[in-house]
Amino acid sequence: MxxxxxxxxxxxxxxxxxxxxxxxxxxxxxxxxxxxxxxxxxxxxxxxxxxxxxxxxxxxxxxxxxxxxxxxxxxxRDPARAPSAEINEVTWRGSDAQSTAVLLGTAPATAEAQMWLWSLGPGERYAAEPDPTGWHEMLFVTEGTLRLELSGIARDFAAGSFTIYATDQAYAYANPGTVPVRFVRNVIS
Missing domain, CATH: 1.10.260.40 (lambda repressor-like DNA-binding domains)
Known part of the structure; x- marks a missing residue:
């Protein structure tokens, strides 16, 4: 997907x-x-x-x-809501009803910082395009096991673990398990 x-x-x-x-x-x-x-x-x-x-x-x-x-x-952003750091809008849906990305909020950074709440149903995978040089992500897994693929190399992160990486490379999130995986994603640019 x-x-x-x-x-x-x-x-x-x-x-x-x-x-x-x-x-x-x-x-x-x-x-x-x-x-x-x-x-x-x-x-x-x-x-x-x-x-x-x-x-x-x-x-x-x-x-x-x-x-x-x-x-x-x-x-x-919903234009009817008062401007704030909170967004709380679904911005991606997978084929499994349990797979969504919710942009929770944003805060200023050099350019921008975003906080997302992601969930992936069993077997779901999200492939991302590389971002510009200087962009990074911070992931914190809250439930299940997240498989992160960076430039074709996969590494699993269990609930309670986190990782930080540059996103100027091919990357993907996957759920290799049989239960939903949930994680917080911070995007820094």
Missing amino acids: SDNLQGQERGDVLAHVSGNLRRLRQAAGLSQAALAQASGISRRMIVAVEGGDANISLSSLDKLAAAMGVRFVDLV
Whole structure:
């Protein structure tokens, strides 16, 4: 499974992304074509996301945010809620109903820091695209055993363990067990 926002439930963050993308793009004075050129994301994809008709990868959302000079959380935040560090929005769903990623909140860093609560059902795997140089993740496993794959090398982390690593490489999370795995993910850029 890729790092796509799954459109299975329109009540999730994808419903906010379409309106936020359109509003922020217009506030930045960018046409869809100009945003496509600045972000490297196709105009066709931007049109589909703004229309609420497409799944988009989390890394593509990062690229769109950077091209508009806003933060990732500005694209996924519920615009009806008062601004705060708390986001608490589903931003990824796996094929197993127990597999979700919830962006819990954000705090400023050199660029940004994000805190996520992840769960993966048995046998589920999430593969991520490499991030820009200088980005890192911190994972803390709260339940089950998480398999982290970094550049093709897998290592298991049991509940109560953690790891910190650079994400400018191919990486993936997997649940090799028979029970759900839950972990906190901090993204630092």
